[in-house]
Amino acid sequence: MEPVVDIRHLDISFATDAEPVVAVRDLSLSVKPGEVLAIVGESGSGKSVTAKAILGLLPETATETGIVLVGANNVVELSKKRLREIRGVDVAMVFQEPSTALNPVYTVGWQIAEGLRAHGKYTRKQARAKAIEILGKVGIPEPGERVDYYPHQFSGGQKQRAVIAMALVLEPDVIVADEPTTALDVTVQAEILDLLRRCRDEFGAAIILITHNMGVVADLADRVAVMYNGEVVEQAEVHDLFAHPREDYTKRLLAAVPKLGTAVALTRARAAGRPTVEAAPVVAAEHLVIEYAGRLGRRGFRAVDDVSFEIHAGEVLGLVGESGSGKTTIGRAIGGLTRVTGGSLKVLGQEMNGISEHRFRPLRGDIGFVFQDPASSFNPLLTIAECVAEPLVVHGRADDAAAARGRVNELLEAVQLPKSYGDRYPHELSGGQRQRASLARALALEPTLLIADEPTSALDVSVQARVLELFSELQKEFGFAALFISHDLAVVDLLADRIAVLYQGKLVEEGTGAEVLVAPKHPYTQRLLASLPVPDPVEQAIRREKLRTLQTEE
Amino acid sequence: MTAEPTIKRPRIWSRLPVIHQLRQSVGLQRGMLIVGLTITGIFILTAIFAPLIAPYGFAQLQDAHGDFGAQDPPGGKHLLGTTVGGYDVLSRVIWGAQTALLAILVAVVLSVFLGIVLGVVSGYIGGWLDRVLVVIADAVYAFPTLLLAIVSAIIISQGQSNLFGGILAAGLSITVVFIPQYFRVIRAEAVRIKSEAYVESAKVVGTGVIRIMFRHVLRNATRSLPLIITLNASEAIFTLAALGFLGFGIEPNSAAEWGYDLNKSISDVTSGIWWTSIFPGMAIVLVVLGVTLVGESLNDLADPRLRTRRRAVGVTTLGTISVQGGGALDDEVVDIDELEA
Numbered sequence: 001m002e003p004v005v006d007i008r009h010l011d012i013s014f015a016t017d018a019e020p021v022v023a024v025r026d027l028s029l030s031v032k033p034g035e036v037l038a039i040v041g042e043s044g045s046g047k048s049v050t051a052k053a054i055l056g057l058l059p060e061t062a063t064e065t066g067i068v069l070v071g072a073n074n075v076v077e078l079s080k081k082r083l084r085e086i087r088g089v090d091v092a093m094v095f096q097e098p099s100t101a102l103n104p105v106y107t108v109g110w111q112i113a114e115g116l117r118a119h120g121k122y123t124r125k126q127a128r129a130k131a132i133e134i135l136g137k138v139g140i141p142e143p144g145e146r147v148d149y150y151p152h153q154f155s156g157g158q159k160q161r162a163v164i165a166m167a168l169v170l171e172p173d174v175i176v177a178d179e180p181t182t183a184l185d186v187t188v189q190a191e192i193l194d195l196l197r198r199c200r201d202e203f204g205a206a207i208i209l210i211t212h213n214m215g216v217v218a219d220l221a222d223r224v225a226v227m228y229n230g231e232v233v234e235q236a237e238v239h240d241l242f243a244h245p246r247e248d249y250t251k252r253l254l255a256a257v258p259k260l261g262t263a264v265a266l267t268r269a270r271a272a273g274r275p276t277v278e279a280a281p282v283v284a285a286e287h288l289v290i291e292y293a294g295r296l297g298r299r300g301f302r303a304v305d306d307v308s309f310e311i312h313a314g315e316v317l318g319l320v321g322e323s324g325s326g327k328t329t330i331g332r333a334i335g336g337l338t339r340v341t342g343g344s345l346k347v348l349g350q351e352m353n354g355i356s357e358h359r360f361r362p363l364r365g366d367i368g369f370v371f372q373d374p375a376s377s378f379n380p381l382l383t384i385a386e387c388v389a390e391p392l393v394v395h396g397r398a399d400d401a402a403a404a405r406g407r408v409n410e411l412l413e414a415v416q417l418p419k420s421y422g423d424r425y426p427h428e429l430s431g432g433q434r435q436r437a438s439l440a441r442a443l444a445l446e447p448t449l450l451i452a453d454e455p456t457s458a459l460d461v462s463v464q465a466r467v468l469e470l471f472s473e474l475q476k477e478f479g480f481a482a483l484f485i486s487h488d489l490a491v492v493d494l495l496a497d498r499i500a501v502l503y504q505g506k507l508v509e510e511g512t513g514a515e516v517l518v519a520p521k522h523p524y525t526q527r528l529l530a531s532l533p534v535p536d537p538v539e540q541a542i543r544r545e546k547l548r549t550l551q552t553e554e
Numbered sequence: 555m556t557a558e559p560t561i562k563r564p565r566i567w568s569r570l571p572v573i574h575q576l577r578q579s580v581g582l583q584r585g586m587l588i589v590g591l592t593i594t595g596i597f598i599l600t601a602i603f604a605p606l607i608a609p610y611g612f613a614q615l616q617d618a619h620g621d622f623g624a625q626d627p628p629g630g631k632h633l634l635g636t637t638v639g640g641y642d643v644l645s646r647v648i649w650g651a652q653t654a655l656l657a658i659l660v661a662v663v664l665s666v667f668l669g670i671v672l673g674v675v676s677g678y679i680g681g682w683l684d685r686v687l688v689v690i691a692d693a694v695y696a697f698p699t700l701l702l703a704i705v706s707a708i709i710i711s712q713g714q715s716n717l718f719g720g721i722l723a724a725g726l727s728i729t730v731v732f733i734p735q736y737f738r739v740i741r742a743e744a745v746r747i748k749s750e751a752y753v754e755s756a757k758v759v760g761t762g763v764i765r766i767m768f769r770h771v772l773r774n775a776t777r778s779l780p781l782i783i784t785l786n787a788s789e790a791i792f793t794l795a796a797l798g799f800l801g802f803g804i805e806p807n808s809a810a811e812w813g814y815d816l817n818k819s820i821s822d823v824t825s826g827i828w829w830t831s832i833f834p835g836m837a838i839v840l841v842v843l844g845v846t847l848v849g850e851s852l853n854d855l856a857d858p859r860l861r862t863r864r865r866a867v868g869v870t871t872l873g874t875i876s877v878q879g880g881g882a883l884d885d886e887v888v889d890i891d892e893l894e895a
Contacts, residue, residue, distance in 0.1 A: 335758045336758070337754060337757065337758065361760045362760075364758060364759060364760030365760060367758065369755060369758040369759075371751045371754070371755055372751075373751055376750055376751040376752060377751035377752050377754075377755045378752050378755075379752045379756075379769075379770050379773075379774065380752075380774065381773050381774060382769075390756065390759055390761065391759040391760070394759055394760055394761045394762070394765070395759075395760060438755075441755070441759075
């Protein structure tokens with residue numbers, strides 16, 4: 001069969017203020033009709049740039065050589081006018097972030113019709129009918145009514161469905177999906193992956209799936225291309241790749257993906273090592289309620305609703321939940337960044353309900369905080385050493401950053417960063433290194449409690465694996481209690497002694513990893529577990545069926 | 555992690571504002587910036603060395619050979635002719651640069667500090683203080699600059715106009731109107747930065763409010779200041795000239811001032827005497843143009859989306875891959891921000 005997309009010897013480079021940067025090198029790929037090709041790689045591997053090149057969407061600063069055949073057209077050499085003609089009809093795109101890919105001031109129906117009108121004559125009525133039809137096909141309930149809704153009236157998953165509908169409406173031969181599920185929760189991700197599978201089965205479209213998530217690859221792809229540093233290092237059929245990876249890089253990548261259920265023994269060993277005589281818990285929440293004030297005359301939003309839990313000294317509690325479940329709010333409340341509005345929250349013996357900043361400040365030295373995005377949690381104008389020294393200076397342990405340098409060097413060594421990195425600015429470090437520096441800063445005052453809010457979700461898998469390893473080593477060494485917040489069950493499983501599952505502000509289940517992950521009791525936990533794609537195509541197919549039966553039962 | 559690669563960091567002087575932008579600009583944007591910088595540079599040099607460059611004093615009416623004579627055409631002893639009052643036009647134009655520069659300095663210095671401090675405090679602390687300050691700033695905004703300048707000119711100079719009074723009047727009136735501008739820009743930045751993770755991380759460490767405000771917020775909020783300063787500078791010149799033109803400026807015997815000369819040349823225009831109005835007018839236009847060009851180019855260069863770059867050529871000949879994964883497996887340090895920009 002003729003391939004629908006055929007890329008041969010593609011080179012792409014970008015002009016920057018300094019040297020030109022090569023993003024893709026000698027890349028050759030082809031996609032057959034009705035096939036799902038996954039391009040996997042970590043950030044900077046050139047996978048998104050490749051996707052954009054297929055649609056001719058590269059910015060002005062890019063220079064490309066080589067051939068990108070879409071059908072019979074070479075995209076590299078097409079005029080802007082011809083490019084417009086083939087976009088949408090021959091090849092369509094699904095973006096990562098559905099909430100920014102839709103224009104907030106137009107209805108979803110209008111935006112779908114916009115694509116139709118660009119490629120043919122449709123009366124308003126015909127376009128609308130077509131939009132309703134396609135919205136129905138991508139599984140939006142009551143499409144006749146919802147075609148007139150604005151994007152903000154849809155949920156995240158529905159928005160992504162609408163974006164996919166926009167891509168499907170002209171029945172393209174190829175859909176390029178750039179991280180289509182990264183911004184979505186696990187349970188929603190499963191639904192969108194299902195929909196993409198139907199795009200192939202029912203619409204016959206080939207899909208080029210760009211992703212960093214091995215679970216998603218195992219779930220959807222027929223063939224996989226692994227990219228590293230702008231080059232394809234390995235291309236194989238999906239079962240082959242997962243069963244017998246050939247290249248070292250692929251092996252390391254697969255090994256770095258955290259898997260569920262591998263940490264039970266680890267947890268048991270840690271629990272045995274902890275003293276059984278328990279002092280007062282480090283954190284104790286009883287019927288904790290946190291509400292955000294609503295606008296005048298409206299009820300506030302209840303982010304955390306009647307939650308009770310305890311964290312004991314030296315223990316790691318993993319807090320799992322999807323976006324909006326209130327997990328970050330709980331972390332912020334313990335860190336004194338968000339006000340507690342009801343119930344009781346005791347942190348290091350201090351009641352947080354109604355506490356003033358003034359009285360809480362001395363306690364802050366005992367609480368370390370690691371933020372989600374290492375890129376933004378450092379003041380860009382201070383060096384790493386100055387940033388790490390901040391807590392020491394603020395709490396009077398050192399007069400200034402220079403005086404604290406000795407201690408800072410110790411800390412940097414503890415997180416396995418060379419001392420000389422202290423003189424660098426945050427932007428001169430990679431994501432993983434920054435997150436390690438962030439750990440060093442959190443540990444500067446030897447806190448008894450560490451709050452880590454999604455510390456690895458902005459990192460690549462291989463980097464994530466090393467940061468997690470470091471985290472557990474440091475925890476063993478320093479013996480702090482920790483609240484580890486994450487949306488990723490597998491990550492929490494690796495680190496946490498106990499796991500608490502939050503759903504819409506309520507604590508639905510709590511227990512050890514073995515209890516929660518192996519034999520979940522609450523239906524939400526069951527669904528969450530079943531939705532999590534595992535990096536193994538054979539096992540994932542079985543899990544998919546299980547999820548389907550679970551959904552039909554509900 | 556034993557290898558400690560050294561990072562090539564640009565030298566201090568090339569990271570200074572303006573010079574940094576000059577180095578990174580190309581093409582038309584570079585041309586605009588260079589033209590602006592040249593004009594501004596000439597203006598500043600003229601102002602500083604006015605006593606050396608100008609053939610006569612600004613209030614000089616005669617030399618050893620007697621009176622200059624009024625409305626002499628350009629040529630001979632007076633390169634650009636003389637005015638109706640008998641002053642040398644060239645000398646007046648050159649000395650005028652000094653007055654204009656002083657007005658700019660006074661206006662910028664007075665408004666920058668107050669505006670910035672108010673902006674940071676208001677933006678970071680927020681609440682009722684913020685609301686009150688914003689309302690006041692908006693109210694001041696509604697004032698016409700010139701009216702304010704006239705009022706302050708009268709108050710400061712008490713009817714007698716001298717160099718100091720005139721400059722202060724122009725400077726103060728601009729200050730009053732421009733404080734809200736600095737205030738707004740810095741406040742907006744402070745509000746944005748307040749929710750950045752590094753401010754929160756300073757907060758959870760237990761950092762005091764003042765330390766957060768000045769160490770973390772203010773230092774990151776000054777990005778757009780060079781731009782506003784240049785725009786304010788041109789406005790300062792305009793206001794000073796307008797004051798002079800309206801007769802509230804500086805008397806010719808205390809300082810040279812372009813607006814005043816323009817005012818006195820109105821009647822000359824109809825009688826075909828062009829040199830008394832063209833030269834001071836040109837001086838005003840050129841200086842404002844130069845300063846504005848600098849400001850506009852700085853603005854364009856500060857925004858990566860507006861900034862043009864050299865095109866990458868000869869891709870295939872490049873030997874090595876310059877992109878590394880985000881430090882993925884071997885944890886090498888790279889700056890992928892450039893790619894995203």
